Amino acid sequence: MQQTFTTSGRLKQFAIILIPILVTQLALSAITFFDTNMSGKFSSIDLAGVAIATSIWIPVQTGLSGILMGITPIVSQLVGRKQEDKVAYQVNQALWLSILLAVIVLGIGYLVVPGILGAMQLEPEVRRVASQFLAAISLGIIPLFAYTVLRSFIDALGQTKISMIITLITLPVNVSLNALFIYGFWGFPRLGGVGAGIASAITYWTVLVIAIVIIHKKHPFTSFGIFHKLQGMSWAAWKDLLRIGVPIGFSIFLETAVFAAVTLLMSSFDTATIAAHQAALNFATTLYMLPLSICMSLTILVGYEVGSGRTKDAWKYAKLGIGTAVILSLITAVILFMAGRQVAGLYSNEPEVVALIQHFLIFAIFFQISDAIATPTQGALRGYKDVNVAFMLAFLSFWIIGLPVGYVLANYTDWQAFGYWIGLITGLAVGAVLMLMRLVKVQRKFARQ
Incomplete structure (x- = not known):
């Protein structure tokens, strides 16, 4: 990265950072998409089982990965301050922390997951698919968390x-294994759906090995010496990482x-409704990769500019990123409105399920329009290391x-299952406005300093 002096220069650097992140996130989302899609083509029972399993797995995976992503603003600000010699130590500590978190997740998961699934009103076959999917994918938790650190x-x-190249290499591996x-x-x-869990676990190990080889042998990563010296675990370093990472992780987890x-x-609804909800949510998650990629780009760019002491440039990047996200969300909204039935048909061959997905x-x-404001704004705040209010x-x-x-709309009105979506849209819209107000306040504070 380098300092920019014009709008065109900022646009170019923003695109250089953003486009590979977007491709990477879309590819990662495609892994989940193919897990869901290919399980749904097997049977609606497998689709529902994978839906229940991922509803338990994804919050844990993304929340703890978010904690580890706290290394991103730490490294970007160190690079902005020309303190590259401190980077390897921070990355090593993050790797140790990733292993510890993975072991904790495995232990807790094996203790509590059977009870969670047992308490749900599920058809026996749906419960079996969900349980075995989680057991299979748990074999890939350690490499997934370690790769999160290396990718950050x-x-x-x-x-x-x-990162884009690594992910594009592993995508066909996952689809083939599926x-x-x-x-x-x-x-x-x-x-069936259980096989998707096995395929994902193998894919996580593959992506970690590729990342280690590249960082160990390819410039500019070799100059940091990440694997040249084994660093001992340090609670002081973990404390700094957790101070930033925990609010990020918990925000993502929430x-x-x-x-x-x-x-x-929704487990109280029929299997078709569960499957349709999961399919629509899966596609919405794919669309979410647009604002999420901009969020991650802004964390890097804003962090670099703040580390260099150029708060005006940091603010310009923030406005550029949020504006881009809003424009893209409006474009995708039009496309989705016009092609909703075709999208629904990607997930199921059953007419009842297709109609519900639509x-x-x-x-x-x-x-996703509200997400276009809230998510990039969070990314900019992370670049400033302002994470507690966002949480x-x-x-x-x-x-x-x-x-x-x-809950009220779903259980006490005729909206039924759709009521949950209306409630979430309402909450996110309020959060987007408040998040934007926080960013303006933080920028003014840094500008005065």
């Missing part, structure tokens, strides 16, 4: 193209967990406003 390090240096383990091609066992809560609450997608349009606003948006409103 790569991206913080502005080398987002490398074909083998879900459908039983070439003599492999025909496992957002993903509320969707998990909605999916679990209805859910209408609400996804409004949801509280996430709690307010989803758990104080969104879920309660959704």
Whole structure:
């Protein structure tokens, strides 16, 4: 990365950082998409089972990964201050922390998941698929968390193209493994939705190995010496990382967990409604990759400019990113409105399920417009290392406003399952406005300093 002096220069650097991140996020989302899509083509029972399993897995995975992503603003600000010699130590500590978090997740998961699934009103086969999917994917938790640290390090240096290449290599690996383990091609066992969990676990190990090789051998990563010396664990370093990472992780957890809560609450509806909700949510998550990628780009760019003491440039990047997200959200809204039935048909061959998916997608349009403001704004705030207020606003948006409103609409009005989506849209819209106000306040504070 380098200092920019003109609007065109900022646009160019923003695009250089953003486009590979977007491709990477779309590819990562495609892994979940193919898990859901290919399981749904196997049967609606497998689609519902994978839906329940991912509603438990995704909040944990994204929340703890968010904690580890706290290394991004740390590294970007160190690079902005020309303190590259301190980077390897910070990355090593983050790797140790990733292993510890993974072990804790495995231990807690094996203790509590059976009870959670047992308490839900699920058909026995749906419960079996969900349980075995979680057991399979748990084999990939350690490499997934370690890769999150390495990818955050790569991206913080502005080398987002490398992350893109790694992910694009592993995407066909995951799809191929899905074909083998879900459908039983070439003599492999025909496992249905459970096979998607096995395929994902193997993919996580593959992506970690590729990242380690690249960082160890390719410039500019070799100059940092990440793997040249084994650093001992340091609670002081973990404390600094957790101070930034925990609010980020919990903000992400609160957002993903509320969707998990909605999916679990929907277990009282029939299997077709659960499957349709999950399919629509899966596609909405794919659209979410646009604002999320801009969010991650702004964390890197704003962090670099703040570390260099150029707060005016940091603010210009923030406005550029948020404006871009809003424009893209309006474009995707038009496309989704016009092609909703075709999108629904990607997830199921059953007419009843397709019709329900199409209805859910209408609400996804409004949801992603609010996301276009809230998510990039969070990314800019992370670049300033201002993370605590964003965490509280996430709690307010989803758990104080969104879920309660959704529950009332779903259970006491004719909206039924759609009421949950209306509630979440309401909460996110309020959060987006408050988040934007916080960013303006933080920028003014840094400008005065």
